[in-house]
Amino acid sequence: MSTMSGVVAVNTFREAVRDRVLYNLVFFALLMIGAAILVGQISIGIDRLVIVNLGLSAISIFGLVMAIFIGVGLVYKEMEKRTLYSLLAKPIRRWEFLVGKYAGLVLTLAINTAFMTIGLAAALFYVGRPFVRSDASILVAVYFILLALALVTAIALFFSCFSSPMLSTLFTLGIYVAGIFAGDIRNFGALTKNPMMKGVTSAIYYLVPNFHNFNSIAAAAHGEPIPFALIWQNTLYALLYIVLLLVASSAVFSQRNLK
Amino acid sequence: MMAIPVLFALLFVLQTRIDARAQAEAQAQEELMLRSPAAIEKMSLGYNSLLADVYWTRAVQYYGERFATPHATFGLLWPLLDISTTLDPKLLPAYHFGAIFLSQSGNSGADRPDLAVKLVKRGIAANPKRWGLYADLAFLYYWHFQDYKDAAAAYLAGSKVADGPAWMPIMAARMEQKGGSIDTSRLVWSQIYESSANEKIRKMALDTLKGLKAEEDEADLNNLADQYRQRFGRFPSSFAEMRDAGLLRGIPVDPEGYPYVLGADGKTSLDPHSPVVIPEVPKTPPPLPKD
Numbered sequence: 001m002s003t004m005s006g007v008v009a010v011n012t013f014r015e016a017v018r019d020r021v022l023y024n025l026v027f028f029a030l031l032m033i034g035a036a037i038l039v040g041q042i043s044i045g046i047d048r049l050v051i052v053n054l055g056l057s058a059i060s061i062f063g064l065v066m067a068i069f070i071g072v073g074l075v076y077k078e079m080e081k082r083t084l085y086s087l088l089a090k091p092i093r094r095w096e097f098l099v100g101k102y103a104g105l106v107l108t109l110a111i112n113t114a115f116m117t118i119g120l121a122a123a124l125f126y127v128g129r130p131f132v133r134s135d136a137s138i139l140v141a142v143y144f145i146l147l148a149l150a151l152v153t154a155i156a157l158f159f160s161c162f163s164s165p166m167l168s169t170l171f172t173l174g175i176y177v178a179g180i181f182a183g184d185i186r187n188f189g190a191l192t193k194n195p196m197m198k199g200v201t202s203a204i205y206y207l208v209p210n211f212h213n214f215n216s217i218a219a220a221a222h223g224e225p226i227p228f229a230l231i232w233q234n235t236l237y238a239l240l241y242i243v244l245l246l247v248a249s250s251a252v253f254s255q256r257n258l259k
Numbered sequence: 260m261m262a263i264p265v266l267f268a269l270l271f272v273l274q275t276r277i278d279a280r281a282q283a284e285a286q287a288q289e290e291l292m293l294r295s296p297a298a299i300e301k302m303s304l305g306y307n308s309l310l311a312d313v314y315w316t317r318a319v320q321y322y323g324e325r326f327a328t329p330h331a332t333f334g335l336l337w338p339l340l341d342i343s344t345t346l347d348p349k350l351l352p353a354y355h356f357g358a359i360f361l362s363q364s365g366n367s368g369a370d371r372p373d374l375a376v377k378l379v380k381r382g383i384a385a386n387p388k389r390w391g392l393y394a395d396l397a398f399l400y401y402w403h404f405q406d407y408k409d410a411a412a413a414y415l416a417g418s419k420v421a422d423g424p425a426w427m428p429i430m431a432a433r434m435e436q437k438g439g440s441i442d443t444s445r446l447v448w449s450q451i452y453e454s455s456a457n458e459k460i461r462k463m464a465l466d467t468l469k470g471l472k473a474e475e476d477e478a479d480l481n482n483l484a485d486q487y488r489q490r491f492g493r494f495p496s497s498f499a500e501m502r503d504a505g506l507l508r509g510i511p512v513d514p515e516g517y518p519y520v521l522g523a524d525g526k527t528s529l530d531p532h533s534p535v536v537i538p539e540v541p542k543t544p545p546p547l548p549k550d
Contacts, residue, residue: 046352050312057309180305211305218308222349 004092005100012104036123047127052221055120063149071156072168074101095250134223141220147238148214154245161253179211294338296345311347333369348385358395372403393417407438469514470537477527484525494525
């Protein structure tokens with residue numbers, strides 16, 4: 001990442017902090033404290049399971065909301081406030097600006113996720129459970145959530161290069177949901193026995209980002225090990241898709257008439 | 260600014276009235292808007308594990324509200340457990356809970372041992388290395404269907420699991436040889452009591468064990484009354500007479516400390532005030548569920 005992108009990234013992070021985005025951590029902390037106190041009384045022997053499920057799901061949902069609602073405004077806000085023009089007047093190329101904005105939001109999400117993970121660990125500690133080796137799967141699940149969030153941010157950034165925040169939100173959410181159901185979409189095509197339908201649904205399956213790949217919440221909740229092969233495959237998948245989206249975003253943004 | 264607390268107070272009063280009416284209606288018509296586990300799984304958008312916990316907690320609360328309530332029905336217990344275990348097939352406590360409370364009758368359960376078997380078999384398919392599920396299946400076959408052969412097979416299958424306890428093959432042999440005896444029933448319920456972490460299940464097991472003890476005591480006391488009649492030509496009129504005849508050491512009491520009642524025909528029964536209940540085994544067991 002170039003120096004200019006780095007500067008843009010740090011400023012994007014500072015902007016997010018100034019916008020009090022990290023205050024969601026307070027709500028998350030309250031949620032985990034409440035869950036830790038209540039869960040033992042109502043969950044009949046599955047307190048660890050409930051806390052891990054609740055904690056990881058909250059990390060995922062909070063992160064998703066941040067990635068979409070901040071991501072769709074990354075470029076649009078700069079254009080609205082007219083700050084983009086003074087920025088691009090400086091020796092920074094358009095793609096460096098985009099990469100910097102993207103990296104800044106991903107940095108915000110990573111820090112947010114890290115604090116939430118600490119909160120989750122504290123809740124597990126409170127219910128009196130010692131940490132065991134199988135808890136490593138919780139960290140892997142958090143890592144997968146972060147990969148998914150980085151991918152969603154890239155999608156949101158892509159749409160924000162040419163669309164309004166409202167439409168970008170809808171498109172990003174739509175792609176996310178399609179990515180969750182990608183497997184089912186392909187299965188529907190296979191069930192129809194129509195070769196063209198099978199082809200179309202298979203194409204959709206491989207085109208949309210398969211977000212279900214990154215879902216390991218259930219495995220982490222049950223303390224099951226996550227294979228190393230899945231870790232590097234998911235990392236590579238996310239990296240490739242993010243690069244693809246950033247290249248596409250740069251292509252669209254560089255052609256855009258900003259007047 | 261004063262208006263805000265006043266408005267909140269009014270909202271509080273209004274909400275309690277709405278809740279009271281909703282509660283009355285809810286008890287009249289049990290409602291679960293979405294019953295399809297597959298549909299709920301799709302709608303969960305990947306958060307199926309968390310939703311499973313929500314439905315499981317709801318199942319436990321649903322049962323707890325109705326337990327020991329006269330004329331209570333448990334119509335939603337199966338759908339709630341079905342959804343929980345579809346969303347999270349590894350939710351082991353749900354299978355154990357369902358094995359006991361789906362199968363129990365009266366105001367203790369849904370009286371659907373067939374659904375309990377279906378649930379536990381699904382649990383075994385998803386978790387084949389959990390010996391506890393085989394023990395639950397064996398219990399259902401033994402207690403509710405009097406199918407000692409399938410009960411023995413379930414115990415045997417459980418004993419072959421990696422950490423299967425040593426008592427499982429013994430139980431399998433017991434089923435084959437002495438299925439239906441009070442001793443065997445006591446062993447089955449003792450294992451449930453010792454292996455369950457659920458307080459309600461442990462209490463149910465303990466109550467059943469007390470009932471089995473009372474049943475055994477009644478049979479023994481009836482035998483002793485027959486012996487008295489053979490010796491003296493008439494049934495004893497009290498336990499004191501049996502004690503004086505050397506047939507008893509003292510006045511027998513049930514597991515809750517209530518003295519047994521001796522009838523004029525020499526038959527012993529429980530004190531009407533005793534909380535002990537002798538478990539009823541259906542004379543004609545229900546049909547086994549088809550696979």
